[in-house]
Amino acid sequence: MEKNTKTACEACAHFNPEGLKKLGIKTDKIDFVIALAGNPNTGKSTVFNALTGLRQHTGNWPGKTVRRAEGAYEYNQQKYKMVDLPGTYSLLSTSEDEEVARNFILFGKPTVTVIVVDASRLERNLNLVLQILEITNKAVLCLNLMDEAERNEIKIDTRILAKDLGIPVVPTSARSQKGIPELIKTISELANNKIQCKPHKIKNIPKNIEKAVQEISTALKKEFPTITNSRWIAIRMLEGDTQIIEALKTGEIVA
Amino acid sequence: MKTKKIDEIIALSKELRWQIGDELHDNLAEGIYADASKIVEGAVTKGNNKSKFRIDAKIDKIVTSRIWGFPIMLFILGVVLWLTIIGANYPSSMLAEILLDTFHPVLKNLGANMGLPWWLNGFLFDGVYLAVAWVIAVMLPPMAIFFPLFTLLEDFGYLPRVAFNMDTLFKKSGAHGKQALTMSMGFGCNAAGVVATRIIDSPRERLIAIITNNFSLCNGRWPTQILLATIFIGAVVPQTYSSIASLSAVIGIAVLGIFFMFFFSWALTKTVLKGEVSTFNLELPPYRPPVFWKTVYTSLIDRTLIVLWRAIVFAAPAGAVIWLISNLYIGNESIAAWTVHSLDGFGFLLGLNGVVLLAYIVAIPANEIVIPTILMLTVMVTGIPGGEGVGVMFELDSITATADILKAGGWTLLTAVNVMLFSLLHNPCSTTIYTIYKETNSVKWTVVASILPVIAGFIITFLVAQVWRIFM
Numbered sequence: 001m002e003k004n005t006k007t008a009c010e011a012c013a014h015f016n017p018e019g020l021k022k023l024g025i026k027t028d029k030i031d032f033v034i035a036l037a038g039n040p041n042t043g044k045s046t047v048f049n050a051l052t053g054l055r056q057h058t059g060n061w062p063g064k065t066v067r068r069a070e071g072a073y074e075y076n077q078q079k080y081k082m083v084d085l086p087g088t089y090s091l092l093s094t095s096e097d098e099e100v101a102r103n104f105i106l107f108g109k110p111t112v113t114v115i116v117v118d119a120s121r122l123e124r125n126l127n128l129v130l131q132i133l134e135i136t137n138k139a140v141l142c143l144n145l146m147d148e149a150e151r152n153e154i155k156i157d158t159r160i161l162a163k164d165l166g167i168p169v170v171p172t173s174a175r176s177q178k179g180i181p182e183l184i185k186t187i188s189e190l191a192n193n194k195i196q197c198k199p200h201k202i203k204n205i206p207k208n209i210e211k212a213v214q215e216i217s218t219a220l221k222k223e224f225p226t227i228t229n230s231r232w233i234a235i236r237m238l239e240g241d242t243q244i245i246e247a248l249k250t251g252e253i254v255a
Numbered sequence: 256m257k258t259k260k261i262d263e264i265i266a267l268s269k270e271l272r273w274q275i276g277d278e279l280h281d282n283l284a285e286g287i288y289a290d291a292s293k294i295v296e297g298a299v300t301k302g303n304n305k306s307k308f309r310i311d312a313k314i315d316k317i318v319t320s321r322i323w324g325f326p327i328m329l330f331i332l333g334v335v336l337w338l339t340i341i342g343a344n345y346p347s348s349m350l351a352e353i354l355l356d357t358f359h360p361v362l363k364n365l366g367a368n369m370g371l372p373w374w375l376n377g378f379l380f381d382g383v384y385l386a387v388a389w390v391i392a393v394m395l396p397p398m399a400i401f402f403p404l405f406t407l408l409e410d411f412g413y414l415p416r417v418a419f420n421m422d423t424l425f426k427k428s429g430a431h432g433k434q435a436l437t438m439s440m441g442f443g444c445n446a447a448g449v450v451a452t453r454i455i456d457s458p459r460e461r462l463i464a465i466i467t468n469n470f471s472l473c474n475g476r477w478p479t480q481i482l483l484a485t486i487f488i489g490a491v492v493p494q495t496y497s498s499i500a501s502l503s504a505v506i507g508i509a510v511l512g513i514f515f516m517f518f519f520s521w522a523l524t525k526t527v528l529k530g531e532v533s534t535f536n537l538e539l540p541p542y543r544p545p546v547f548w549k550t551v552y553t554s555l556i557d558r559t560l561i562v563l564w565r566a567i568v569f570a571a572p573a574g575a576v577i578w579l580i581s582n583l584y585i586g587n588e589s590i591a592a593w594t595v596h597s598l599d600g601f602g603f604l605l606g607l608n609g610v611v612l613l614a615y616i617v618a619i620p621a622n623e624i625v626i627p628t629i630l631m632l633t634v635m636v637t638g639i640p641g642g643e644g645v646g647v648m649f650e651l652d653s654i655t656a657t658a659d660i661l662k663a664g665g666w667t668l669l670t671a672v673n674v675m676l677f678s679l680l681h682n683p684c685s686t687t688i689y690t691i692y693k694e695t696n697s698v699k700w701t702v703v704a705s706i707l708p709v710i711a712g713f714i715i716t717f718l719v720a721q722v723w724r725i726f727m
Contacts, residue, residue, distance in 0.1 A: 041540045086453075120541075122298075122299055123292060123299075124291075126291035126294060127284075127288065127291055129291075130287050130291060131287065148541065152302070153301065154299060154300075154301050155299070155300045155302070156299050157297075157299075158298075160297050161297075161298040164298065165294065176546075200294075202283070202287055202290055203286065204286040204290055205282060205283065205286040206278075206282050208275060209278075209279060209283070212271040212274065212275055215267070215271065216264060216268050216271065219264045223261065223264065234268070235279075235283065237264075237265070237268035237272075238268055238271060238272050239279060240272060248264070248265065249261060
C-alpha cells in the first residue's frame with residue numbers, strides 16, 4: 001500500500017530508525033507528552049497517524065477532529081505520548097474545540113508542542129503560532145503540506161523562519177511521510193533539552209497595553225518564580241478570562 | 256498569605272482592564288497580524304504561478320453555483336448510491352451463501368452432535384449466529400463501498416462546498432450552517448453525526464443539530480430502503496425502468512429526510528430553541544487529490560469495521576431476544592404472536608401492521624436487523640411455509656422469495672411506502688440515543704431527540720395511509 005522507500009534522513013545513522021517504535025494507543029508509562037496543535041485542515045491528524053501508526057480518521061474539511069485523540073510512539077527507548085488537539089484558528093475565543101486546545105496547552109503542560117501549519121497559507125496560520133509561542137517555551141513548527149506549497153511555487157526559507165520564530169522548523173509532507181523522521185528527531189532533541197528555544201513574543205502591541213501586561217506579568221513572576229508564561233496569563237487576565245483567574249486561585253496554573 | 260497576594264494581582268488586572276477598555280482584543284489581534292506579515296515577508300517568496308488557485312476557483316464556481324450546486328449534489332449522491340446498490344449485490348449474496356446456507360446447517364448439526372439441548376442449539380445458532388451472520392452479509396458489502404466513496408469525497412474537499420451550498424437554507428431555518436457537515440456525517444452514522452456537532456459553537460444551534468441528525472438516513476437504514484424500493488416500487492413500472500424507479504425512490508426518501516431536518520430545525524427555533532443565528536467563517540480548503548488506496552484502506556478499517564462490529568454486538572442479543580419471544584409461550588400463543596396481534600390495530604391505522612411495529616421495537620439496538628425480523632415474524636404469524644422454523648431470523652436468497660413472503664403477510668404498495676417512511680422517521684438506535692445523552696448531558700433533550708421522530712413518523716404514515724385509502 002505505502003511504499004516504504006527510505007528517505008536520505010531515514011537511512012542516516014543519526015536518525016536511528018531502529019530506535020522508532022509506533023505504539024498506537026498504548027499510552028502508559030510515558031516519558032514525554034507531546035501536543036499537536038494547529039489550524040483546522042492543515043493535516044494534524046495525518047501527522048498524528050504518521051507518528052503513532054494509528055489511523056485517526058482524516059478528511060479535507062475544517063473541524064474534523066472534535067475531541068482529543070491520544071497515541072504514542074517510542075524513540076530511542078523513550079516513550080512519547082501524542083495528543084492530537086482540535087484545529088483552531090486562534091486561542092482567544094470561547095468555542096468548545098478552542099477551549100480544549102487552549103486548556104491542554106496551558107494546563108496539560110505538554111513537554112513539547114508541535115504546531116502544524118499549512119506551508120502555502122503560512123501568514124494566516126502564524127496567528128495561532130504566535131499565540132502558542134506566548135504560552136509555551138518548547139515548540140517546533142511542522143511546516144506541513146510542503147508538496148502543495150511547492151506545486152504553488154511558494155518557497156520558504158526555513159532557516160530565516162526558524163530564526164524569526166525562535167523555534168526549530170521542520171518542513172514535512174505528512175501524507176507521503178516526508179519529513180516525519182526529521183520531525184521525530186527534532187521533538188526528541190527538544191524534549192531532552194538538546195535544543196533551546198527563544199520563542200518570538202508578540203511585539204506590535206500599543207504601549208499602554210504592553211505596559212499593563214508588563215505590570216501584571218512582573219507581579220505574577222514575583223509571586224510564582226517558576227512561571228514561564230506570565231505574559232500570556234497577564235493578557236488573559238486583562239481579557240477577563242474567568243477560567244484563568246480560577247486556575248490562579250487554585251494554583252493549578254503553576255502546579 | 257499567598258491567596259491574598261493572588262487576589263491583589265487579580266484586583267490589579269481588573270483595574271488595568273478598565274483603563275485599557277475593550278480595545279485589547281483588537282489591538283492584540285492587530286499586533287499578531289503585523290508580526291506575522293513581517294515574518295512572512297522575510298521568509299516566504301511566492302512564484303507567479305496562480306494556475307492551481309484558478310483551477311480551484313473554477314471548480315468552486317461550478318459546484319457552488321446557484322444553478323448547478325444542488326443538481327450536482329444530488330447527482331453525486333445518486334452516483335454514490337447507485338454504485339453502492341449495484342456493487343453490493345454480488346458480494347452480499349456470496350456472503351449469504353457462505354454464512355447462512357453453508358455454515359448455518361453445519362453449526363446446527365455440530366450442536367446436535369455435541370448433545371446440546373434443542374433450546375440451547377436453537378438459541379445459539381438460530382438466534383445469535385443467524386442475526387450476526389445476516390448483519391455481516393447484508394451490511395458489510397454496502398458499507399465497504401459507501402464509506403470509502405464518501406471518504407474519497409471528503410478527502411477531495413467536497414464536504415465544505417456542500418455546507419456552503421446549503422448555508423442559506425440553514426440560515427432560513429434558524430440553524431447553523433455547519434449543520435450541513437454534521438448532517439452529512441449522519442448519512443454514514445447518526446452517532447458519529449451527533450459527536451461531530453461539537454464543531455458548532457452555540458449551544459442552541461448545537462442542540463438543533465443533535466436533535467435533527469436522526470433525519471439523515473443512516474447506514475443501517477439504507478439496506479431497508481433499497482430492498483423495499485426494489486421489491487415494491489421497482490415492480491410498479493416496466494422492467495426497463497425498475498432500477499431507475501427504485502433508485503429515485505431511495506433518493507426521494509433521503510431528500511425527504513433533509514426536508515424534515517430543515518422543517519424541525521425551523522420548528523425548534525420558532526418554539527423551544529429561539530435565538531439568533533450565529534455567524535461563522537467556513538474555509539473552503541483547496542481541492543486535494545485523495546491518496547486513493549490509502550483512503551480506501553483506512554476508511555475500511557476505521558469506519559466500516561467499527562460500524563460493523565457495533566452492529567454485530569447489538570445484533571447478537573437482538574437475535575437471541577427474537578428467538579426467545581417466538582419460543583416462549585403464554586397460554587397458546589408465543590409472546591411474539593401475542594404482541595403482533597395486539598399491535599395490529601394500531602399498525603393498520605398507520606398503514607403498517609403489528610409485525611412491523613414489533614420489529615421496530617426489537618430492532619432498537621440496530622436498524623440493520625429490521626428486515627430479517629419482519630420476515631421472521633411474518634412467517635410465524637401467517638404460518639406460511641418458508642424460512643427455517645419458529646423464531647429463526649433469516650434472509651431469503653432471492654428478492655422474489657422475500658416479496659412472496661411479505662405479500663403473503665398482507666403487504667401492499669402502501670405498506671412498503673409506509674415502512675420506508677417509518678424507517679426514515681422513527682427513534683434513533685440505542686447507540687445514538689446514548690451518544691446524545693453523553694453529548695447533551697440532559698435527559699430532557701435526549702427524550703425529545705428520541706421521541707420527536709417517532710411522533711413525526713406516526714403522523715406522516717397515518718396521513719399517507721388515510722389519503723391512500725381514500726383515493727386508491
